[in-house]
Amino acid sequence: MREEIINLLKKENKLSNKTISEIKDIDLNDFSNIVKELGKEDTEYIKASEISKDLDTDYIGKNIYVFKEVSSTNTVAKFLSINGAESGSVVISEKQTKAKGRSGKSWESPLGGVWLSIILNPNVDYTKLPLITLATGVAVAKTLEKVGVENPEIKWPNDIIINDKKVCGILTEAVSKFNTIENVIIGVGIDANLNITDFPEKLQDGTTTLKEELGRSGDENLLIRTFLEEFERTTELFNHEGYEDILKEWRKRSYTIGKIVEVREPFNTYYDAYVLGIGKEGALVVEKIDGTLEKVISGECIIKK
Structure with a gap:
């Protein structure tokens, strides 16, 4: 995180008068207000003022920080959460140079997508x-x-997934101290106003965008505003322990239930299984080839064609 925040400050000429040895001794927490100020500067495409206009939420998105380019919105959000950013604060970037994914994967997120993280x-x-x-x-x-x-x-x-192709990824990370969760960072990347050719060739077959699916470009600011409103409504269920209501909505839209998958768990444990459903704690319930049942808590499920 330190290197990524320093790179952001360098890019914005906030450390231009510092020597290498001075940078090594910097307490980055002293720069948290500068990072917040950078997030309030004007950007070209994503506008905090447009998102906030008519935003119907109580706390999600009341503080919005928009950047032209960061390595990862999750990293910036994590930094701000450590330095007093309120629950519900949102970090958005027009571009990401090292977006975070599951299992340590990273990639570039080009202009035209919706790349954001929420502090909870x-x-x-x-x-x-x-x-x-x-x-x-x-x-x-x-x-x-x-x-x-x-x-x-x-x-x-x-x-x-839209029409068997990925349009959005989600990454949830906990910010912990002494085995206690202080904050949770929820990263969301939606392939909005992008062309398939904007992606690396190896990803193009399994990827789609809202522009491709709807046959038109959309308003990214409106998309973000709509998502923040839906996110607050859904997380209010979570806050009031309405877990079954969340699972009911999830099951209605499940792409995975009823499919044969290759389960890839940590430590290189791979096996084929049939997906029966999802448990109350969010684990996937599968039946292995030998008839035994398993709960998959973490890992990947590759749909078998």
Whole structure:
């Protein structure tokens, strides 16, 4: 995180008068207000004022920080959360140079997408973190329905699918101290006003965009505003322990239930299984080839064609 924040400050000429040795001795927390100020400067495409206009939320998006380019919105959000940013604060960037994904994957996020992270203080233990990811997936799917997408589906645990192709990814990270969750960072990347050719060739077959699916470009600021409203509604269920309501909405849109998948768990444990459903804690319930049942808490599920 330190290197990424220093690179952001360098890019914005906030450390131009510092020597290398001085930079090594910097307490980055002293620069948190500068990072917040950078997030309030004018940008060309994503406008905090447009998102805030008519935003119907109580706390999500009341503080919005928009950047022209960062390595990862999750990294900036994590930095700001450590330095007093309020729950519900949103970090958005027009571009990302090193976006974060599951299992340490990273990639560039070009201009035209919606790349954002939300800081939450949900006051829960680690066992509930998977449900936050599922709730976010429901909020994204409902958002896409509102902008005209028919039948967006949710692939466990963190992808949104349109017509068998990925249009959105979600990454949830906990900010912990002494085994206590202080904040949760929810990163969301939606391929909005992009062309398929904007992606690396190896990703093009399995990827789609809202522009491709709807046959037109959309208003990114309106898309973000709609998502923030849906996100607050869904997380309010979470805050009031309405977990079954979240799971009900998730199951209605599941891309994974009823499919044969290759389960890839940590430590290189791979096996084929049939997906029966999802448990109350957010784990995927599968039946292995030998008939035994398993709960998949973390890892990947590759749909078998």
